[in-house]
Amino acid sequence: MQTISTSEIRLHIRDEGPRDGRVVMFGNSLGTDLRVWDALLPLLPAGLRIIRFDKRGHGLSDATPAPYAMDDLVADAEAVCDGLGLRDITFVGLSIGGLIGQGLAAKRPDLLRALVLMDTAAKIGTADMWQDRIDTINRDGIDALAGPILERWFTPGFRADNPEFALWRNMLNRTTVAGYSGCCAAIAGADLTENTRALHLPVMAMAGDQDGSTSPDLVRATAELCGAEFHLIADAGHIPCVEQPGATAKLLTDFLERTA
Numbered sequence: 711m712q713t714i715s716t717s718e719i720r721l722h723i724r725d726e727g728p729r730d731g732r733v734v735m736f737g738n739s740l741g742t743d744l745r746v747w748d749a750l751l752p753l754l755p756a757g758l759r760i761i762r763f764d765k766r767g768h769g770l771s772d773a774t775p776a777p778y779a780m781d782d783l784v785a786d787a788e789a790v791c792d793g794l795g796l797r798d799i800t801f802v803g804l805s806i807g808g809l810i811g812q813g814l815a816a817k818r819p820d821l822l823r824a825l826v827l828m829d830t831a832a833k834i835g836t837a838d839m840w841q842d843r844i845d846t847i848n849r850d851g852i853d854a855l856a857g858p859i860l861e862r863w864f865t866p867g868f869r870a871d872n873p874e875f876a877l878w879r880n881m882l883n884r885t886t887v888a889g890y891s892g893c894c895a896a897i898a899g900a901d902l903t904e905n906t907r908a909l910h911l912p913v914m915a916m917a918g919d920q921d922g923s924t925s926p927d928l929v930r931a932t933a934e935l936c937g938a939e940f941h942l943i944a945d946a947g948h949i950p951c952v953e954q955p956g957a958t959a960k961l962l963t964d965f966l967e968r969t970a
């Protein structure tokens with residue numbers, strides 16, 4: 711088991727591939743852990759050093775009490791980078807993972823070579839919307855909201871035809887309430903618009919064409935803030951690395967080549 715510890719928290723990580731390979735680091739979405747990249751990774755070029763980590767309160771990482779701030783989550787990602795001595799990183803962030811990536815790019819430009827924003831934005835939703843979600847899951851548990859959340863994550867076809875779908879519901883439901891609500895609070899308090907407008911590194915954005923959480927128009931608007939290229943992924947909801955790993959891997963592979 712691989713971990714990175716700070717004075718506050720122990721984070722579960724995976725560090726795979728050759729030590730001298732190009733570093734690609736992945737940040738997961740709300741209610742998912744580092745397994746969300748499992749289908750994508752075998753489709754990427756050989757020789758990469760792949761870094762994954764579980765956000766606090768997700769997967770096997772410690773769950774500190776809620777609420778969290780986006781600065782906490784960025785500091786966790788930074789601790790992983792510094793703990794492993796990573797540099798020249800291409801950071802791939804899905805949803806809240808993309809917010810973390812935008813924050814890390816602004817705070818530690820020395821660490822990042824390039825950024826991939828997957829189904830994310832500089833600002834996601836409203837404070838009221840996130841507070842409603844926090845109140846509901848604190849009262850009734852995550853499963854009370856799992857139906858609508860999963861409808862935003864995946865297209866109807868994926869949900870209907872796929873025995874794997876039930877396992878994603880298990881992953882969501884097994885997220886700690888502290889981790890889930892803590893991250894909701896972090897998203898509620900994050901508006902990275904000016905931060906992201908000021909970024910000066912290569913950025914690629916992509917979105918599932920049926921993303922019910924961060925719509926393609928919202929992701930495209932964030933891409934425009936920092937002059938990023940934008941790509942639509944057909945037949946995918948909020949988590950294209952699960953639903954369309956081949957198309958997602960192709961976009962990522964081409965971007966890695968362009969930023970080699």
Ligand SMILES: O=C(O)CC1=CCC(=O)O1
Nearest residue numbers: 739740805806859862923
């Ligand atoms: O739960 C959702 O609506 C999807 C989502 C929003 C932010 C995130 O990381 O996932």
